[in-house]
Amino acid sequence: LTILGIETSCDETAAAVVARDAEGRGEILGEVVLSQLEEHSAYGGVVPEIAARAHVEALDSLISEALLRAGRSLDDVDAIAATSGPGLIGGLIVGLMTGKAIARATGKPLYAVNHLEGHALTARLTDGLSFPYLMLLVSGGHTQLVLVRGVDDYERWGTTIDDALGEAFDKTAKLLGLPYPGGPAVERMAKTGNPERFTFPRPLVGEARLDFSFSGLKTAVRQAAQSIEPVTEQDVADICASFQRAVSRTLKDRIGRGLERFRTLFPDVETPALVVAGGVAANAELRATLQALCDKHKFRFIAPPLALCTDNASMIAWAGLERMAAGFAPDDLAVAPRSRWPLDREAATVLGSGK
Numbered sequence: 001l002t003i004l005g006i007e008t009s010c011d012e013t014a015a016a017v018v019a020r021d022a023e024g025r026g027e028i029l030g031e032v033v034l035s036q037l038e039e040h041s042a043y044g045g046v047v048p049e050i051a052a053r054a055h056v057e058a059l060d061s062l063i064s065e066a067l068l069r070a071g072r073s074l075d076d077v078d079a080i081a082a083t084s085g086p087g088l089i090g091g092l093i094v095g096l097m098t099g100k101a102i103a104r105a106t107g108k109p110l111y112a113v114n115h116l117e118g119h120a121l122t123a124r125l126t127d128g129l130s131f132p133y134l135m136l137l138v139s140g141g142h143t144q145l146v147l148v149r150g151v152d153d154y155e156r157w158g159t160t161i162d163d164a165l166g167e168a169f170d171k172t173a174k175l176l177g178l179p180y181p182g183g184p185a186v187e188r189m190a191k192t193g194n195p196e197r198f199t200f201p202r203p204l205v206g207e208a209r210l211d212f213s214f215s216g217l218k219t220a221v222r223q224a225a226q227s228i229e230p231v232t233e234q235d236v237a238d239i240c241a242s243f244q245r246a247v248s249r250t251l252k253d254r255i256g257r258g259l260e261r262f263r264t265l266f267p268d269v270e271t272p273a274l275v276v277a278g279g280v281a282a283n284a285e286l287r288a289t290l291q292a293l294c295d296k297h298k299f300r301f302i303a304p305p306l307a308l309c310t311d312n313a314s315m316i317a318w319a320g321l322e323r324m325a326a327g328f329a330p331d332d333l334a335v336a337p338r339s340r341w342p343l344d345r346e347a348a349t350v351l352g353s354g355k
Ligand code: ATP
Pocket: 009, 010, 011, 087, 138, 139, 140, 141, 142, 165, 166, 167, 169, 170, 181, 182, 183, 184, 187, 278, 279, 280, 281, 282, 283, 284, 309, 310, 311
């Protein structure tokens, strides 16, 4: 099976052609991602209207490019998969409508894919992982610990009650006068800083529920910065290092509990695995923390290549292929994009498709 995937939910425009063989092995035949980072950096964050326009301008040629790289034409693909939520509604409309138009014109089935399902299933494309496993998604828009039981079968164990982790990095950077996106800048500064200088809060650490909270951390960073006059480069480095230390300790506690819960629920899974996804997965200290935690709990730690951790269309194509292979019916061309769309079936029922 071969599928064309389209991703436009945030600030990356992406298209990919991915194949899946009878044994369930996946292969990326051609992919292309266009980041809008430059368009948004002057504003210190993603501007929805700019994002939607940029998707419109780029998407058609990116699809052609992905097909070209794959050496395929639209006739060769079996289906179209497009992200239909969650995300910025303007971008979702662009991607989903384009997917629908191609499906209508070629008569091929359309799969409306949940962006989070794309992140959740990526490790099966890269590492052939079997169900069940745990996935930690840490990006600019999401912070979730999810039990991946099967295709379309997810249980959200924890989520942030305020800021996403990537957002906390971005806001911290902004407070300290560092450039956007904040994650790489904070990580760079932290290298020369003293992580012991400030003791920043570690919200929810010790609690049985597996949720996260990062807004208090940001406030503490602001107070620390305001308490020093003038703030030197070394002060900024110390704050960054202390911030990263607090995040690292928080993840260790929260995820550690998740690994224990997994063990209790699935004592028969021989080598359980934790998969990480999202842009924050680029952070070397956080990766090392998760790796050490997994070693301690005898879990496999799987960090797919960064290009597949951040937003991309290969994961959307793959999720479509997984849905096809699992026997899910294609979506009706009347399917609507949803800015909110939790992965968890129970949460999805409560929230419905609206806000
Ligand atoms: P989504 O809709 O999936 O949440 P997004 O565009 O917000 O999409 P990603 O592109 O996956 O998320 O990741 C971007 C985030 O990752 C930003 O918040 C950025 O600061 C953060 N990030 C990138 N590199 C690092 C790093 N080295 N350390 C920490 N955070 C990082």
